[in-house]
Amino acid sequence: MTAEIVIMNRNGVAMAADSAGTLDTPDGPKVDNHTKKLFSLSTSEPVGIMIYNNLNLAGIPWEVIIKSYRKYLGDQTFSSVEKYAHHFFDFIESKRIPFELQKQDVLYKGDFSGVVFSGFGTSQYLPVTLGFKVNGMVAGEVVKSETANKRIESGSDVAICPFAQREMVDQFINGIHPSLLSLVDSTLNSVVRQLIEAVSTFTPSNPLSEIDEAKVSEIAGLYKAQIDEVITKRHGAPVLDAIRPLPIEELAAVAENLVNLTSLKQQVTNATATVGGPIDVMLISKGDGIVWTKRKHYFDPRLNYHYLRNYFGSVPGVQLQGGELENV
Numbered sequence: 001m002t003a004e005i006v007i008m009n010r011n012g013v014a015m016a017a018d019s020a021g022t023l024d025t026p027d028g029p030k031v032d033n034h035t036k037k038l039f040s041l042s043t044s045e046p047v048g049i050m051i052y053n054n055l056n057l058a059g060i061p062w063e064v065i066i067k068s069y070r071k072y073l074g075d076q077t078f079s080s081v082e083k084y085a086h087h088f089f090d091f092i093e094s095k096r097i098p099f100e101l102q103k104q105d106v107l108y109k110g111d112f113s114g115v116v117f118s119g120f121g122t123s124q125y126l127p128v129t130l131g132f133k134v135n136g137m138v139a140g141e142v143v144k145s146e147t148a149n150k151r152i153e154s155g156s157d158v159a160i161c162p163f164a165q166r167e168m169v170d171q172f173i174n175g176i177h178p179s180l181l182s183l184v185d186s187t188l189n190s191v192v193r194q195l196i197e198a199v200s201t202f203t204p205s206n207p208l209s210e211i212d213e214a215k216v217s218e219i220a221g222l223y224k225a226q227i228d229e230v231i232t233k234r235h236g237a238p239v240l241d242a243i244r245p246l247p248i249e250e251l252a253a254v255a256e257n258l259v260n261l262t263s264l265k266q267q268v269t270n271a272t273a274t275v276g277g278p279i280d281v282m283l284i285s286k287g288d289g290i291v292w293t294k295r296k297h298y299f300d301p302r303l304n305y306h307y308l309r310n311y312f313g314s315v316p317g318v319q320l321q322g323g324e325l326e327n328v
Contacts, residue, residue: 002018002020002052002053002164002274002275003162003164003165003166003168003169003259003261003262003263004016004018004038004162004163004259005017005160005161005162005255005258005259006050006118006129006159006160006161006255007159007160007161007243007254007258008118008127008129008152008158008159008161009152009157009158009159009243009244009245010157011246011248012127012248012251012283013127013248013283014248014252014254014255014281014282014283015048015116015282015284016256016259016279016280017038017052017259017280018037018259018263018276018277018279019034019035019037019276019277019278019279019280019296020274020276020277021033021034021035021037021055022274031276033277034277035277036280037050037051037052038050038280039063039067039070041069041073041088041119042070042077042084043070045077045120045122046120046286046290047117047120047121047284048117048118048282048290049115049117050115050116050163051063051114051115051116052114052116052163052164053112053113053114053164054111054112056113057134057142058099058136058137059100060097060098060100062113065097068096068097069088069091072091077122078121078122079121079122079124081117081118081121081124081128081129081130083121084117085117085130085132088117089144092137093140093141112133112136113133113134114131114133114134114147115132115144116129116131117131118284119284119290120286125286126151126152127152128150128151128152129149130146130148131147132145133146133147148161148163158243160173160243160258162258165275168262169258169261172239173235173236174235174236175230175231175234176231176235184224184227188220188223189217189220191220192216192220193216196216248283248285249283251283252281255281256279259275259279262275278294278296280292280294280296281294281295282295
């Protein structure tokens with residue numbers, strides 16, 4: 001699994017992802033802390049993409065698919081993030097990538113892939129985040145469903161969108177762990193019913209012959225509404241109010257720390273370390289485009305000028321001297 005997050009306000013987007021990935025080995029699953037899950041979708045446009053859960057589609061790593069698409073996209077631009085996402089999935093279905101036939105026409109319910117797009121189209125001046133659940137490919141078509149559609153607009157000028165293992169982020173925002181909140185929701189009706197039965201035993205002159213289930217639901221609903229109000233007013237709203245005016249560089253710190261919450265929780269408990277490793281952090285703004293504030297490399301960029309040249313075409317102010325980079 002993994003922990004990933006997108007934070008948006010009117011200034012831009014911060015995307016962050018950990019590096020833990022599960023490898024299938026002959027000796028069983030092994031956690032690798034060098035997995036890349038966060039990428040730029042274009043070499044020039046302000047759109048990012050994240051993946052989580054299953055890191056492959058029909059036998060091909062998502063990293064390979066994304067980088068192949070980026071090369072195919074070239075200088076093409078689209079007016080909206082929605083159109084970038086549509087074009088990306090069209091590329092997958094175009095038969096340009098040799099997916100393994102035996103791994104097509106198989107739907108993966110629990111082992112799905114999460115794909116998240118965030119940023120700006122050429123006609124969008126406020127950020128948008130789209131999330132998709134990809135269950136596999138059937139007859140050459142991607143089987144997917146939309147799981148998130150968040151946009152900064154009038155009346156909604158801040159958003160925190162956690163993905164994959166999101167429990168610690170939800171607890172930070174809401175002030176209560178989701179499992180505890182779920183327990184309250186599932187048992188409250190039963191508690192109210194038992195309370196009514198207990199009270200009726202003290203009124204033998206007017207015994208309760210039948211419990212009004214509608215009344216039970218009404219009382220439980222009122223209590224749940226009070227809990228939701230406390231969560232919103234005392235916890236959720238103050239967090240969103242604090243993030244709403246932040247400059248984009250501070251969004252990066254918030255995003256990184258929220259991903260770190262899950263990693264820290266696993267480190268101090270007996271939970272399997274499914275979140276960990278370096279955290280990649282990407283900032284996206286309309287004016288500056290994509291800026292990495294933290295990014296892992298398996299190589300020293302100073303020794304690999306050809307990588308920068310192939311990716312960017314050229315690097316202003318830099319030339320190659322004896323196989324290494326030199327500023328000019």
